[in-house]
Every structure is written in C-alpha cells, then in structure tokens.
Amino acid sequence: MTRSVRTITPETTGGTVARLFAEHNIGSAVVVSSEVGNPIGIVTQSDIMQQVAAKADLNTVRVDSFMSTPLITITSTEDIYTAATLMKDRSLRRLPVIDEGNLIGILTTSDLTDYLPRLRNTISRRRNELVNY
C-alpha cells in the first residue's frame, strides 16, 4: 500500500483537489470530517472528470457534493487477494486502509501491479521446490 495518503476536508473545492492531484501526481484524496478528522469519503480523478464534463465551476463546487461515500475500506491484515477481489467486485481502483479507525494508507491497483513480479518469483520457487523434491 501507499503510506502517504492525502486528506482533504468536505469544504475543499474541485479546483483545489485537481491541483492537488496534478502537483503530487496522485489519483485520489480521502475526505475527512472537519471536526473529528475521521474518514468519510473519497474523491478520485474520475469524480473530477465527471464535474469537468458537467461543466461545473470547479472553483466553487465542494467535494462533499460529489465525493463517494460511505467509504469502502480494508484493514492492513487482509491479504492482497482479498483486496484484489474486493476491488474487482466493487469496481474500485483505490482502497483506503484503516486500522482501528485510523487511516494508515491507501491501496491502489498500481500497488498491486507493482507486487505482481514478486508473485512470479513465488510461483517459480514453488515449482523448483516441486522439481527438487
């Protein structure tokens, strides 16, 4: 997972989020409540795209008017296959990782893709073990 997660408040405008995405080369930000700071939703590049397509004024439209909520999350102890299945079933590209109410990271399809070459090594090693048995 990616440990640095950008968080924003519900009052943030679409334009501010778009600049945040562009500057940091990221695809999503988790929306946290202004009061307690707990995660309540997520905004992705696709959500911004919808606002652009609808010709919304990005300088005034607030993220709480178009964020995805409630948040679908996963805990850090789940394995990558469970995460992949959840992302596939719910058509998600990002999964905030939350342990005991605390946002500790975000898992993206890029993170899982980066992990794939290691699985080849696992499969190859197991095959070797079989051959050498």
Added chain:
Amino acid sequence: MTRSVRTITPETTGGTVARLFAEHNIGSAVVVSSEVGNPIGIVTQSDIMQQVAAKADLNTVRVDSFMSTPLITITSTEDIYTAATLMKDRSLRRLPVIDEGNLIGILTTSDLTDYLPRLRNTISRRRNELVNY
C-alpha cells in the same frame, strides 16, 4: 486486457476527451494520426488534471499539445509479469497492446488486479501438488 480502446485524433480538445472519459467511465484514450490512423500517443485522466490545474481552456487546448508520446506499448503474447514490470519501471497505469502495428486492446492496472485472485488459485494448486507428491 480491455479490448475496447477509445481512440481520438490529435485535434480533439481536452474538454471533449474529459467528456469521453466521464461518459464511458474510462481513464485513457489512444491518440491516432488523422491520416493513417496509426497510434501515436496516449491521453490519460492525469494529463487532463494537469491541464485543469494549469487553468488551460479545455474547450480549445488540443490533445497533441499535452499527450504522452512516443507510445510505450506491449504485444499480446507477453506474459502479465513482463507487463507488470514494464508498468512499474515506467510508472504507467495503461499499456496499449499492439500486434503488427494494429491496436488490439489496452492493459490497465485494473485488468492486472482483476487477474490476481486467479493467481491465488494457481499458487494454492501448486502447493497442493507439492503436498500430494
């Protein structure tokens, strides 16, 4: 891979692409030359985000002014680990699949994530083979 790939010409405006992305819920489009129709570049949601952040006029800015080119591609006979390694090394989320000059699909990190649960089955099966040897 995803077989339906959206293609656009270099003259297409950023606004048109944003609406294409939003309407079809896609994250990229391959740019093909107006004359021959061969793939010359790619435009992603991140590219549009950069234009929005730079306050470009999406109604007039053409994709050939900000598309990624030359195109990094893969052939359909490569395995998923090679694709994953290429995407990781080049920080790509989409890889057009081209066979003999023809664009036949696009491979995304979501496609690879969707494939992950199948690998669990492969690994489990191999493990069982080992046990039963």
